[in-house]
Amino acid sequence: MPSPTPLTLDPGADLRQLLTSVRETLAADTAVMLLVDATGAVLEPFASSGLDVTLRTGARVPIGRGFAGAVAGTGRPVVLDDIDAGEVVNPVLRRRGIRSLLGVPLVRDGAVFGVLHVGTLSQRHFTADDVQRLTDLADEVASWFADQSLAEHHTAARVLQRSLIPTLPPSIPGLDVAGRYVPAEGDLGGDWYDVFALPDGRVGFVMGDVLGHGLQPAVVMGRIRSALRSYALIEPSPARVLQMLDRKISHFEAGTLATVLFAVARPPFDSFVVSSAGHWPPLVADGRSPATAVALRTDTMLGLLPDRTRTDTVVPVPEGGSLCLFTDGLIEQRFGAEQAVDPDAGLAAVAASLAASRTAEASCVAVLADLIPEHGTVDDVALLVIRREPT
Template identity: 45%
Template sequence: MSRRDPALGVVSEQLRRIEAVTDAKLAHLEVEELFTELLDRVRELLAVDTAAVLLLGSAGTYLEATAARGIEEEVRQGVRIPLGQGFAGRVAAQRQPTIVEDIDHSDVFNPLLREKGIRSLLGVPLLSGGTLMGVLHVGTVTSRRFTDEDVRVLQVVADRIALAAHTRISLAERTAANVLQRSLLPGDLPIVPGLEFAARYVPGDDGEVGGDWYDVFRLQSGWLCVMVGDVVGRGLSAAVAMGRLRSSMHAYALETHDPADLLTRLDRQLQHFEPEVMATVLCAMLEPSRDRMFVSAAGHPPPLMASADRPARFIVLPNDLPLGIGPRRPRHSSTVSLPPGAAVCFYTDGLVERRGASLDVGLERLRTSMSADAPDRVCARVMSELIGSEAVGDDVALLVLRRNDAASHEPLDITEPAVPSSLRTIRNVTRQWLMEVGAGPDEIGDVLVAVGEACSNVVEHAYGPRGGSISVQLSVEAPDVVAMVRDTGRWRPARGRNRGRGVLLMEGLADEVRIERKTTGTEVVIRKALAGQG
């Protein structure tokens, strides 16, 4: 029986200790704690002065110092090593163990190694399933001849680190993606007079979130933006891209009410700043009166509409290219009437697509389950019919809105640019709100003219060439309806003869008109008693 080399026995015992850390304690350690524990063991195991883990960045062009023992400044100073340059960069590029017994200026990219007097280095690649994750390297302040056994031991440790890092980072990214996506989806849908909403979101059964989202938000102009979208891909990168697109949509919606224009701007941004991202989006803008919506589709499946006297049908739209695909082509907006009681269903393809089944089958199942019922009941029925107990591989986003013309006393607050074209928008939304609070035809006509005169005065007199805005607030203080028109300008005197009679007209149509001019602007309050509010 041959004698066992005592040195090999010591190494085997130390490797067992490392294996115990990576296996038994893996479930209890965060990624940073795990790396620290392993690097301490590596320094003891190989009797070296420094040990460091550098992980490949998301762009795949740099190694980033993630954990270090001996020269902790590598992490604290955010050291980055270009792939293929310096010692660590060569180890990563060649994917082979590398030894430098006596370094010089050409061997290392990181000046900290020279400043700390490191003389010898041994590095091995971090590989998981053939995928490069980074580099593990150790160093000494005295010249050291690393042996084949040292290389073998360090590679064993590197394999353990790569596996542990991949597992924990994947878990961390999945958790972060879930948290991010949930935080970006609307917690509560807005309360909008004359509209009802309900929504559902279900992540794919594989547990890895994608880039599906839905959103509804009101604009100061009284317009309402509704959107659903799906970023191609899975995981944290898709969730992050979704968040950026959603935020950009909010910003662009402040500048345009045309969904085709909005998607054109978003596509331009995506192709310039994130050319690797592709997404499908459906955007609908509802005008303040809620009578019509303007819809544009970027590679997204069409919405459905149902009404009390007509079964659900798909809205026929020009289906433009998804976002992020060149070349840029003109996008189209379609005008869709939204009669009282009508319901519209927006969704992502995870709801209707199934592996091995025709898309037409899924779309028909959706159509037959859609109705003009209350949105919550519609969502429940659609999810029951199309999902049921089935495990779905892709995320599902579903949003249903219904126009409900039941009377509401919810105050209305809109802001528009102080330009002539805004007067029509203000008139439409004011008329719709007055109808919802039960005003009669004559009362609606009187208030519309009075508010219109106040707004016209703002357009003509309140601002100079730089312009400004008009704010209109409408509320019910029974038995009165109260309209408040504000500006932030300084009024100019009326120009020409037979001008300045708007105030007399307002006073003739309303029960009370009060005008207050301040250094911060002018406020006009108009009161009109409604017979139905007495």
């Protein structure tokens, strides 16, 4: 048997190259990486070196059963010097002529997310040194994979959010509308805003925040956004729309929590009907003095009590006045010498910035310039300014 090559992985290599390095380091004929699926019940082949047919057949291994399933189920290495003496669920391994297997768990943040195993075409006794070597390599592969997954999820979330959040809100006669979405310095979340026309002449305005970070909240945000638009076509009351949305989330998106502010108005836009599901109330400005928070009942956030009755509030907006919707990331910046989170200070800063601006676009620029630190924000920020143009 050839002596193992030195233990080393190139962090700049792709996954197939890393698995080839694993195979060569252990002087093995195959190296396979399996990942726990979304249900947490089975392992699915993800990548391999020397056993590509494994991926094409898509053989799934129940956790707790067979060789790889035992590795994932126990979180410990498993050695099979002769696979004929043990249970191997994947028939491809036998058909390929594999005789001996060594598998170790892939672990990240204390949880097993997959299995890395190597195999040989000739019978071999894997030693304690082999086990340690593969365990060390698995740690490197796990770290590489986590970094790559984070980057890919971040990119996917950015692409998804860019496709769903309007850079330029639709032109609405009688209104001057501008919005901004500022991603956090790190994982993206589920913040969004939306502006859409309805067939009866009304216009809908949405500000929302799906709790969590990464790709999944962004995906859920897309589904919530689409559902809200659909319900708004058949239900004129924002409160009823949010109640329908809450039932949908509680049933189909179990475990999801979100805050949403939904407002509708029709020309001449002298009043808006607003309902809040756990979201910060909007600010209203008259164009002369600092903006003030709307006296709005804040109902329960979505995902908690789907049968709870929700309320609508009529909010008057004077000619030349503005309505400002935002997510909590905007006002929960750190203020003062102690750099403490002070939402009241954040609200005051937004109110002052709105009063000093004459257009919706200028308001967005001023608010973000005054509140977002130069080093970036730790939470996503969504902002929507709706200004009623003078007749």
